[in-house]
Amino acid sequence: MTPTERRGRATEAFFGRRKGKPLRELQTERMSHVLPALKIDLSATPPADLKTLFNVPVERLRLEIGFGGGEHIVHRATESPATGFIGVEPFVNSMAKLLARVEETGLKNIRVYDDDATQLLDWLPDGSIDQIDLLYPDPWPKKRHFKRRFVSQVNLERFHRVLKPGGSFCFASDIDTYVNWTLLHCRDHGGFAWTAKYASDWITPYAGWPGTRYEAKAKREGRTSAYLTFRRV
Numbered sequence: 341m342t343p344t345e346r347r348g349r350a351t352e353a354f355f356g357r358r359k360g361k362p363l364r365e366l367q368t369e370r371m372s373h374v375l376p377a378l379k380i381d382l383s384a385t386p387p388a389d390l391k392t393l394f395n396v397p398v399e400r401l402r403l404e405i406g407f408g409g410g411e412h413i414v415h416r417a418t419e420s421p422a423t424g425f426i427g428v429e430p431f432v433n434s435m436a437k438l439l440a441r442v443e444e445t446g447l448k449n450i451r452v453y454d455d456d457a458t459q460l461l462d463w464l465p466d467g468s469i470d471q472i473d474l475l476y477p478d479p480w481p482k483k484r485h486f487k488r489r490f491v492s493q494v495n496l497e498r499f500h501r502v503l504k505p506g507g508s509f510c511f512a513s514d515i516d517t518y519v520n521w522t523l524l525h526c527r528d529h530g531g532f533a534w535t536a537k538y539a540s541d542w543i544t545p546y547a548g549w550p551g552t553r554y555e556a557k558a559k560r561e562g563r564t565s566a567y568l569t570f571r572r573v
């Protein structure tokens with residue numbers, strides 16, 4: 341598939357809500373002024389060096405799919421100013437929240453995309469991304485909905501194409517069946533090596549982990565989480 345063919349694709353992996361409460365005036369204002377400045381324009385050809393998407397010099401690129409409240413991406417972007425972060429979130433209220441945080445903090449190393457992540461993935465050049473974070477993706481716990489899960493062979497192939505060799509795919513979830521699902525899908529794909537060395541690794545949060553809003557909810561409801569890291573081979 342050529343980049344042009346890939347770009348024409350409609351939403352295919354988003355099944356959630358796009359809107360919640362009506363936005364407040366300031367949020368609406370940010371959506372019309374700040375979002376266009378930060379949003380990646382998929383109608384343009386990707387730059388030869390993707391790092392030039394950022395107005396500050398960056399050495400690495402990291403993609404977070406479904407950033408929700410944005411607490412993780414803001415934390416990581418603050419602690420790693422030499423990394424360029426691309427955050428994807430189709431839920432309008434979450435995007436408005438992130439834009440407010442970016443304005444407050446003045447972070448320059450965040451760009452965003454406000455629709456289905458598969459569209460952005462298909463736009464990204466081969467081997468351009470150092471790390472993909474998929475943190476608490478929508479769990480779709482009922483068997484008849486498993487096919488809606490973001491982790492699928494098609495999306496793992498997308499990850500494999502855009503990740504640099506040796507790049508990382510990090511997956512966190514509190515849903516046992518989704519954790520098993522991801523381990524099996526990555527094994528069957530063959531292009532991802534699970535990096536766990538010790539039995540405790542998969543229940544040990546990532547270094548510097550700030551938690552996420554969804555994780556806090558899972559904890560309150562008595563569910564524990566797994567934190568998987570795969571190396572792109």
Ligand SMILES: C[S@@+](CC[C@H](N)C(=O)[O-])C[C@H]1O[C@@H](n2cnc3c(N)ncnc32)[C@H](O)[C@@H]1O
Nearest residue numbers: 353354406407408456457475476478552553554
């Ligand atoms: C369960 S929430 C978790 C949010 C956040 N990562 C956290 O841990 O708090 C899953 C998020 O993924 C987003 N999402 C679902 N499908 C998506 C897709 N195809 N592309 C990008 N984001 C998606 C949803 O809008 C939602 O905000």
